[in-house]
Amino acid sequence: MKFVLFFFALLFLAPLAAEAQSGRSASVGLYPIDVCPDDGSGQPPADFSAPACEQLQFHDIDPQNTSLWIRARLDLSEALLQQPRPLGLFISGKAAAHFWVNGVDVGGNGVPADRAEAERPGRMDAVRFVEKVHLRAGENEVIARLSGHHSQLTLRHPMHYLGIRIYAHPTRWIMNAYWVSMITLGAFTLGFIFFGVSAIRGEDRLGSSLISLLSLTAAAQLLTEAGRGIFAYPYPMHDLRLIGIVAFSALFGLLLVAYLLHRFSGLNWKQQALRLAVVALPVSAAIWGATGFDGKAGFAFMASCLAGLGWCAVWVKQKKPSALAFLLILGSFVALLLIFAGRFLDLYFFYAVACLLLFLFWQQALALVRARREKQREEQRASQLEVALAQARQKNAPDKIQLVSAGHVDYVATNTITQFKGAGDYVEVQFENGGTSLYNGGLSQLERDLPPTFLRVHRSHIVNTAFVSALERDASGIGRLVLTNGTEAPVSRRIMPKVRSALAGA
Numbered sequence: 001m002k003f004v005l006f007f008f009a010l011l012f013l014a015p016l017a018a019e020a021q022s023g024r025s026a027s028v029g030l031y032p033i034d035v036c037p038d039d040g041s042g043q044p045p046a047d048f049s050a051p052a053c054e055q056l057q058f059h060d061i062d063p064q065n066t067s068l069w070i071r072a073r074l075d076l077s078e079a080l081l082q083q084p085r086p087l088g089l090f091i092s093g094k095a096a097a098h099f100w101v102n103g104v105d106v107g108g109n110g111v112p113a114d115r116a117e118a119e120r121p122g123r124m125d126a127v128r129f130v131e132k133v134h135l136r137a138g139e140n141e142v143i144a145r146l147s148g149h150h151s152q153l154t155l156r157h158p159m160h161y162l163g164i165r166i167y168a169h170p171t172r173w174i175m176n177a178y179w180v181s182m183i184t185l186g187a188f189t190l191g192f193i194f195f196g197v198s199a200i201r202g203e204d205r206l207g208s209s210l211i212s213l214l215s216l217t218a219a220a221q222l223l224t225e226a227g228r229g230i231f232a233y234p235y236p237m238h239d240l241r242l243i244g245i246v247a248f249s250a251l252f253g254l255l256l257v258a259y260l261l262h263r264f265s266g267l268n269w270k271q272q273a274l275r276l277a278v279v280a281l282p283v284s285a286a287i288w289g290a291t292g293f294d295g296k297a298g299f300a301f302m303a304s305c306l307a308g309l310g311w312c313a314v315w316v317k318q319k320k321p322s323a324l325a326f327l328l329i330l331g332s333f334v335a336l337l338l339i340f341a342g343r344f345l346d347l348y349f350f351y352a353v354a355c356l357l358l359f360l361f362w363q364q365a366l367a368l369v370r371a372r373r374e375k376q377r378e379e380q381r382a383s384q385l386e387v388a389l390a391q392a393r394q395k396n397a398p399d400k401i402q403l404v405s406a407g408h409v410d411y412v413a414t415n416t417i418t419q420f421k422g423a424g425d426y427v428e429v430q431f432e433n434g435g436t437s438l439y440n441g442g443l444s445q446l447e448r449d450l451p452p453t454f455l456r457v458h459r460s461h462i463v464n465t466a467f468v469s470a471l472e473r474d475a476s477g478i479g480r481l482v483l484t485n486g487t488e489a490p491v492s493r494r495i496m497p498k499v500r501s502a503l504a505g506a
Contacts (some may be wrong), residue, residue, distance in 0.1 A: 026080060027163030028058045028072045028142075038067035040114040044100070044143050045069055059157045063095040067114045067147035074164055078137045087135065088127040088167035092174075093159035094235045095146040096122040102141055104134045110234075116149035124228065124235045125170035135164070153239040156292060175229030184354040185222055191215030191357045195364065203368050206269075210259040211360050217255060218353045221248035225350075242293040249297035250283050252353070253304025260308050264315045264323055279307045298337055301349075305333045322363060329356055399451050403429065403439040410439075414454070418467045418483050420446055422460040432467065434485055457481060457499050461489040471503060 032055040034048035045053070048071045061070060080087070089106060091097055096110030096119050106129070110122025148158065165173070192215040199208035224244040227233070233241075257279050261272040286299035309330045315323035336348050399414045412429070421428040422443045429437045447456050456462045463481055471491070473479040479491035479499070491499050 026074050026076045026165070027161060028074060031073045032056065033058050033061060034071040035061055036069045036071075038069055038114050038145065038147070040067075042145075044071075044145070058159055058162055061093075061146070061159045063093075063146040063148040064151040064154055064158050065149055067112055067119075067145065067149075070144050070146060072142045072144070072162060074140045074142055076135055076137055076140055076164060080164075081132055081135060081137055083166070086167040087130050087132060087164055089130050089142070089164055090125070090127050090161060090170060090173075091122075091144075092125045092161040092170070093146075094124065094151055094155065094238055095148045095159065096120060096235075097126075098145045099128060100143040101130055102134055102136070106130050106134075112145045112147035113149070114147070119147050119149045121150045121234045121236055123170075123232045124238045125174055125232055127167065127170050129167060130164065140164075148235065150236045151239065152236065153242065155242075169232070171229050171232055175226070178226035178229045181222060181350045182226060184350045185219060187354040187357055188215045188219035188222065191361060192219065194361065198364070198368065203371065204364070206262055207259065208364065210255055210262060211357070211364060214252060214255050214259065214353075214360075215357060217248050217252045218350065218357070221245060221252065222350050224248060246287060246293055246297045246300065249349075250287060250300040250304075253301045254280060254283060257304050257308050257311075260311060260326060264311070264320050264326075279304060282307070302334060302337055305330050305337075309334065325359070329359065401446070401449060403427075403437075404441065405437070405439045410437075414451055414464070415466070418464055418485055418487060419489050420454075420462040421489075430485075430487060432485055455499065457489055457491045457495065459492070463489045465503060468503060471500065 034053055035056050036045045036048055036050065036053040039045075047053075048069075058072070061068075089099055089101060091099075091109055096108070096112040098108035098112055099106050108122070109126035109128070111118075111120035112122075113119040142162070144162075146159075151158070192212050195208040195212035195215065199205050199212055221244075223230075224241055227241055228238075254276060258272065258276050261267065261275055265272060265275070267275070282303040283300045286303045287296045290296040290299045309327065312323050312327035312330060316327055333352055336352055340348050400411045401414055401417075403410045403412055416432050418430050418432055420443060421430065423438065425440070425442070426438050427441050427443060427446060429439060431437075443456065443460070443462055447454070447462060450462065453465050454462050455465050463483065467483045467485065468481050469484050470482040471479060472482065473491075473496070478493055479496050481489045481491060481499075483489065
């Protein structure tokens with residue numbers, strides 16, 4: 001319980017921690033931005049209030065498949081200018097850019113141009129060093145040329161941030177939004193390995209394979225989501241990242257439904273596949289119809305959760321074990337998605353999935369323990385049955401074993417032999433009547449030829465369990481068998497449990 005509470009504490013404190021790490025900054029905020037078309041001259045417009053220009057909020061600026069000029073206002077505090085660390089102009093968006101701050105050229109992010117062949121794509125997130133002598137407390141002017149001719153997807157809001165803050169590599173402050181989520185990567189990796197090994201070993205192969213794939217998909221989605229904070233990639237790669245997030249989110253939901261069908265439905269694999277295909281239809285519709293990639297990913301995942309909720313409700317009514325737990329889990333997924341909306345896939349999704357995997361780990365571990373115990377019981381019952389059948393055969397038609405001594409061969413009925421004792425290159429045979437004989441050979445060959453009523457209890461002793469009257473054990477853990485004719489045989493500590501189990505069924 002403490003472990004779960006710790007996870008949930010991190011879950012809700014993560015955004016606050018990220019905010020605290022962000023430091024002081026000045027961004028364009030809600031100030032209107034002057035936006036003008038690019039005439040291809042490479043020079044900013046002389047008049048940003050010309051009829052062809054307009055005023056937009058920063059998030060509404062769209063340089064995709066075109067080029068344009070912007071003029072923005074930044075208000076810097078005296079405290080930000082006086083702190084000792086260097087400052088940088090940060091830009092986040094699908095565009096190549098070049099900047100002038102208070103009339104000073106501070107460089108660019110890629111090379112913007114009025115046509116695709118002349119543009120060199122910039123990074124999705126970039127920073128340019130700005131000397132403090134070019135800045136002033138209060139209002140500062142930023143002019144930028146933007147172009148995004150290498151965009152493959154058209155986003156509603158391709159520009160994310162423009163501001164001045166303490167200089168650092170842009171991935172550092174972007175990672176502040178994801179570092180807490182990365183803690184869950186360990187759970188996903190553990191789940192992938194543990195259940196993958198379980199599948200290879202044949203322990204609920206399909207169920208273990210599905211959980212392993214769920215873990216792998218969650219890890220891939222996490223790395224894709226956090227990839228923006230891991231390395232600064234060129235802006236055309238942002239399209240691939242968004243496609244990956246949607247694909248992994250949809251795949252995770254479908255795999256979760258597949259696992260539920262496997263666990264609770266009782267249907268064969270073809271019937272399960274047909275129902276999964278039916279669920280894939282609303283998932284595809286959500287991807288196609290939702291606006292924005294956060295919406296596509298969120299609604300695709302919700303479609304699977306709602307389908308799973310419906311089936312879990314049926315299974316709860318049918319009183320399927322653990323169906324209620326999965327009903328609550330899926331309900332929690334849907335509730336978190338509705339409450340946190342776009343923030344859900346950035347952070348809360350991964351903690352919810354980590355908790356789900358921990359639950360599945362616990363459930364699967366219990367199932368594997370039960371399966372192994374049942375397998376051991378079946379093996380024990382089979383061994384007991386084999387011994388009982390062998391004893392019955394010996395009474396009705398005793399087995400005979402071939403023993404060689406001094407050039408002649410004896411065929412001895414096994415139901416007259418109480419035990420074999422190793423004696424160097426010979427084997428001493430003890431009989432029910434107390435007599436003994438010495439034959440050529442070793443115990444290993446005899447162990448393979450004897451019926452199941454015979455059990456090797458020591459490296460030098462094989463006993464006929466039909467003649468065992470008692471099993472005794474001393475303080476050191478070494479035991480001995482007392483036979484009906486009064487003789488004894490030692491039992492090694494290592495195989496004592498096997499002997500006890502075998503005698504229980506004898």
